[in-house]
Amino acid sequence: MEISIFLLAGVIILITVFFYFVPFLLWISARVSGVRISLLQLFLMRIRKVPPQIIVRAMIEAHKAGLKAVTRDDLEAHYLAGGHVEKVVHALVSASKANIDLDLKMATAIDLAGRDVFQAVQMSVNPKVIDTPPVTAVAKDGIQLIAKARVTVRASIRQLVGGAGEDTILARVGEGIVSSIGSSESHKHVLENPDSISKLVLKKGLDSGTAFEILSIDIADIDIGKNIGATLQIDQAQADKNIAQAKAEERRAMAIALEQEMKAKAQEARAKVIEAEAQVPQAMAEAFRSGNLGIMDYYKMRNIEADTSMRDAIAKPMKKDDK
Structure with a gap:
């Protein structure tokens, strides 16, 4: 069994x-x-x-x-x-x-x-529709525009091997949109004729070397962004202001340094004068001892000093308290 x-x-x-x-x-x-x-x-x-x-x-x-x-x-x-x-x-x-x-x-x-x-x-x-991310560009008048596009593509069988993919298509379309808006004189012209962007981008042959054939590019939406031109002017003015303030501060610092230097030189000169005045009595005493200076010469010199002091006092303006 x-x-x-x-x-x-x-x-x-x-x-x-x-x-x-x-x-x-x-x-x-x-x-x-x-x-x-x-x-x-x-x-x-x-x-x-x-x-x-x-x-x-x-x-x-x-x-x-x-x-x-x-x-x-x-x-x-x-x-x-x-x-x-x-x-x-x-x-x-x-x-x-x-x-x-x-x-x-x-x-x-x-x-x-x-x-x-x-x-x-x-x-x-059945062609595929690819929505591009928002593309930001600035017209010549300085106004920023934000555009969105829809790209209709069809696969190219012969270029699938070695051809670029969807990312390349999106990058080229975004570059074309930026170039088209940037070459426009005014943002108003772009808003009035959005199809001008599509026509200009299609002429560039963006599908060359890719695995797709672009059938159409349609601008789905255009929004107005910032006034980049005004912003740049404000930033430039602020930068110029900062530069001017920095240069003014530099000149003030140089003036203060020059003033301090001049004060130091004046103090040094006064010190030398005081030192020289201190040596005058010694020189006079030495002149008396050596016979180079007589008593009459000494009195003449004192009279000249007194006359000079009087002239200085007369030349000075009178204060209100002295009247």
Whole structure:
């Protein structure tokens, strides 16, 4: 009894392993759908660690859509390269129905480049609208304008590999808006003719080198911002005022320093005069002792000093208290 149970369990395990490595039901589904594939090929897919379900479903979808160029080897190679087989086949079927020129080689290259090839085909059929963030620019009259735009783009299948993405489109459109507003003589002209921005930006060919084709650029909203010109003039006036104050303070400090220097020199001169006056009596005494100065000469000198003091007193104006 126990032997029969073990035998039955072994048979079940063997059958499970067999149907895992040889997906018989999947082979029947492929044959019924008209896809020619052998059990040996399905078995080898298991050995190569390629899911047979993904490959067979993709081959059935391609066969039903009439895509004869899609082969099993190509799908296996794309899966082993890390690609998304299902998305590639979906994209090929959609492109075929929409009459878009897309072959398997290009589709697999786009997928391996990291882009969603199926979404790209959908964008080729149904263009996408991208809203730009607020773009701030200043017209020549100094008035700031804040503009928002809506960019309608369509995926360019041939430029998806190596082409720039949406961020580049937004950056170029923002640059074009800034250039258009900045070249306007007045902000009123921009407000009156917002389509002039769109026309000027479209002429620049902003979609060159990108994975998209710009169909239209529409200005959704324009708001008036600050008066940048007046603000700059106020800032310049304040800066000039600060510079003038700094220079005035510098001149005042130099004047104070010069005044202090002159006072110091005057004090030094007075000190020298006092020192010289202190040496006069000594010189006179030495002159008396040496006989170079007589008594009459001394009295004449004193008379001159008295006469000089009197003249100074007469020359000074009289104060009110002296009257």
